[in-house]
Amino acid sequence: MDKVKVTIDGQQIEVDDGSYVLEAAKSLGIEIPTLCYYPYMAPYAACRICCVEAHGVGGWSKIVTACNYPVWDGLEIYTDTPRVINARRTNLEMLMANCAPVPVLHRLAQQLGITEPRWKTDTNYTCILCGLCVRICDEVVGAHALAFINRGAKRDVSTPFQLDSESCILCGACAKNCPTGYIKMEEIENRYIVHKEMNLSPNAAITLPFRQAVPNVPQIVRENCIHYKTGGCMVCAKVCPKDCIDYGDRPKFEEVEVGAVVVATGFDSFDPSPMKQYGYGKYPNVISSEEFEVMNNAAGPTGGKIVMENGEEPRAIAILHCIGSRDHDYHKYCSRVCCMYSLKFSHLVKEKTSAEVYQLYIDMRAFGKGYEEFYERILDEGVNVIRGKGAEVVPSGYRQHEEGHLIVRCEDTLIGKYREIPVDMVILSTALEARQDAKEFGRKLNISTGADGWFIEAHPKLAPVSTTTEGIFLAGACQGAKDIPDSVAQGGAAAAQAMKLMAQGEVMMDAAYAVIDEAFCSGCKMCNDMCPYTAITFDDAKKVSVVNSALCKGCGTCVAACPAGAIMARNFTDEQIYAQIEGMLS
Amino acid sequence: MSFEPRIVGFLCNWCSYTGADLAGTARMKYAPNVMTVRVMCSGRVDPAFVLDSFRAGADGVLVCGCHFGDCHYVEGNHKCMRRIAITKRILKGMGIQPERLRLEWVSASEGARFQEVVDSFTEEIRALGPMRLKEWAFIPEQVEAAAAAHGE
CATH class of the missing domain: 3.30.70.20 (Alpha-Beta Plaits)
Structure with missing residues (x-):
């Protein structure tokens, strides 16, 4: 493409012929205010805030709109002359004459030195009729659900006949890009709003599957993506500098021939909602250990702050052990890790807040290397450790001074007394349980599951990582509840067993045939x-x-x-x- | 002396034999009347084994395999189930109560179930009483003896 030389505010730049002044100014880092500009659409010059002064050969000059004025060789542009400021001021004042002072206009007015617009308005109407929404819906989204209606003073943007439009895919592109916030998203007849927020969250169309995902690359969520609804948009492909977006990509099945398989499918976290006595899912401040971990994550929704649902810091937290484990109604086994992670929680709470912490345990199983020492350290930190399983969590409020709290009822078996502990937050240390589809998955691999759903090893002592099927090994919590060091050790052992098979290069057959x-x-x-x-x-x-x-x-x-x-x-x-x-x- | 049934148990190597092993390592107490023969799969259990057990003087035969879908050899237990059904008809034709042959599914983790199966089957056979097959006429030697007695 041909290049042309333009000068903006005295700085010369070479840009593609056919591009616009606004783009050239942007690449020089010169700020030109805009309201109706969207980089992935044809310019429209509706708001006229982007006006600049163009000087040509021979000394002529005129005010032009930067967004749709094409560059040509020898063009000189000034963005900051009194003439430009005056033109922008007048244009803004005219916009403000028909539009309530929304923040964006107010900010621009301040920048341009308008203290009092010459033409007043007392309307609540916030549309500046820039048509950005209409153009986005047509050109980018391709839904054609919005249009200008009426004429003159009654001109407005709306769906046909101002009714709920079936063409609207509720993508939110109009609302997201509306400069004044005139367009708002509402649920229409339970139809699902595609983009509640435009960020890397599960509601967005492009998102990381989860934090720390491997590979850590974003993916398109088809049901949220505008492109798969209308065939339009494709803004992400225009934005991506490396052309990484592939709309035709599909999940693929790949067949890999292997000599050994290590099963490391992990565990599910026990869902405490069937245990009505703890009010999980009923009281917002009763949370599971997994949710507490998410909250504690510095990259998590609260930025690592320990807060209640109302955003306040809790004054007292109860941590209830053995939720779903060592319980004849749910899992009889001990989940092994809960005691220690609960102690870790109390340490974190003590570190981050000034809250009182109550640990309600059946038996403190600090079984590993350095664990007992950690337990003692927690005791020194002033954590209240109560021997007795939490029996019930109830809202307080039946006593005046305890309103808004939760009450944890338990029996302190060391002093032999029934206790009621007022707290702000309850953390349920939920059990580890076998993956829901473990049995089904085990059948595919021809390995069996035990009564608890964990995969069975070939021998509990002599072959703890092997299975009854040759060449299939177990690692981690899929074989039974275990903590990280144990999982790593077993993973290493399983890998070594698999390596052994591969290193031998040949398989020993059973003599029974x-x-x-x-x-x-x-x-x-x-x-x-x-x-x-x-x-x-x-x-x-x-x-x-x-x-x-x-x-x-x-x-x-x-x-x-x-x-x-x-x-x-x-x-x-x-x-x-x-x-x-x-x-x-x- | 009370009647102690003698029962031959055919246990598949992967599920039931391991389950029986589990019952043992877990120190579960169950009737000592079942004597086990380990086979690789319940599909290996030839109807002839069952008949031979009765011939040799067993009062009952217990065949245990994996639950459906758990078979180490994909579907050996399905084949076993069909064979046992036929074997029961053969037994009936021979005048042996088909209840003396029982097929049960016991997985490797079901030590307690193995205990329960063995105990209940032993009780059932005890109630049925001894086989007394050797007293019956169609044992070849006895047939010959009877024939000789009739002077044929």
């Missing part, structure tokens, strides 16, 4: 369909079935099915089993 005695095989093919591993094939030349010993897993189903008794399961032969029966019953 089936063998067909060709002399007895009648070629009935009954066994061929029996085999779940398709290890038995029919030899057309010899008219007998043949077992591929590498494929055979030695289940013996074919042996039991063979009408001729021609198949022998090695190490589990008929003779061996008959001998066992005979031996047992003789």
Whole structure:
């Protein structure tokens, strides 16, 4: 593209022919105020706030709007002359004549030195009729739901007949870009607003799946994206300097051939809402340990501040242990990690706030290296440690001075007394439980789950990372509730086991497999369909079935099915089993 | 002396045998009447094993495998279930109560269930009483003996 030289406020710049003055000024870092400008649309010059002074060859000059005045070679632009300021001031005053003083106009007026607009208005109407919303809806979104209606003094922007428009996809682009805030988003007949906020949050169309996601790259959420509703927009593709946006990208299934599998599917956090006595989901200040962790995250919604629902710092916090663990109605097992993370919570609360902390525990299980010492440190920090499971959380208010609090009821078993503790916030230390789909997933891998849903290791002592299926190993909390050091250790062990398989380069087969005695095989093919591993094939030349010993897993189903008794399961032969029966019953 | 049933138990290696092992390591007490034969899969249990057990003097036969969907060999337990159904009909035809043969699904984690299955089956067989198969006429030696007695 041809380049042209323009001078803006004395600074020379080379820009593409056909671009506009506003863009050239922007690349020089010169600020020109705008109201109706949107970089990814054709300029419209409706607000006329961006006016600048253009000087041509021969000494002529005139006021032009920067957003839609094309550059040409030798053009000189001045953005700060008294003539420009005067023109902007007049234009702004005229806008203010028909529009209530919204913040953006007020700020501009201050910048341009208007103390009192010459033409007054007493309206509440906040539209400056710049048409940005109409143009965005047409050009960017492609929904064509908005238009100008009426004429003259009654001119306005609206949907057809001022009714709820079915063309509107509730994307919020108009409201987001409206300079004065005239357009607001409302839920229409329970239709879902696409963009509640335009940020990297779950409501946005482009978002990180979660913090610390790997790979840590944003993705488009199709149901929120304007492009997938109308085919328009594609602003993100225009913004992205590296052309990374691919609208055609789809989730793909990839088949990877591997020699070993390490299962590390982790755990689910117990949902305490069925335990009505703790009021989780009913009282906003009763939160689960996971929610407290999110709150504590410096990159989290509260910026790491420990606050109640109303934004105030709590004065007292109760941490209830064993919610869902060591409980015969839910999980009988001990979740192992809760005692220690609850102690960590109280340490964090003490560090960040001046709140009183009450720990309500059944048994303090500080089992690991340095854990008991940490427990003692917590005691020194002045945490109130009460032996007795929290029985109930109720709102206070039945006593005057306790309004707005929560009351935790418990039995302090060390002093043998029933206690009621007024607190502002309750943290439920919820159990670790097996993933909901663990059983289904285990079936896919042919590994089994125990009564609690955790995957079963091949042997609790001698093969703690192996499973009954060769080449599949377990690591972490998918095998049972465990803390980070244990998970890391088990992960290392599982990786080493997998490496061992790969380093060997060959697989040791079990000696138990089936063998067909060709002399007895009648070629009935009954066994061929029996085999779940398709290890038995029919030899057309010899008219007998043949077992591929590498494929055979030695289940013996074919042996039991063979009408001729021609198949022998090695190490589990008929003779061996008959001998066992005979031996047992003789 | 009270009747102590003798029961042969065919347990699959991956679920029921491990489950029985678990019952043992957990020190669960169950009837000592079941003598176990480990097979790799309940699908390995040939109906002939069941018949042979009765021939050899068993009062009952217990076959245990994995729950459906849990089979280490995909669907050996399905095949076992069909074979046991047929075996029961054969038993009936032979004059043996089909209740003397029982098929149960016990997973590797169900030690307690194994205990319960063994105890209840033992009680059931105890109620049915001894087999007395050896006193019956169709044991080959006895048939021959009876034939000899009739002078044929």
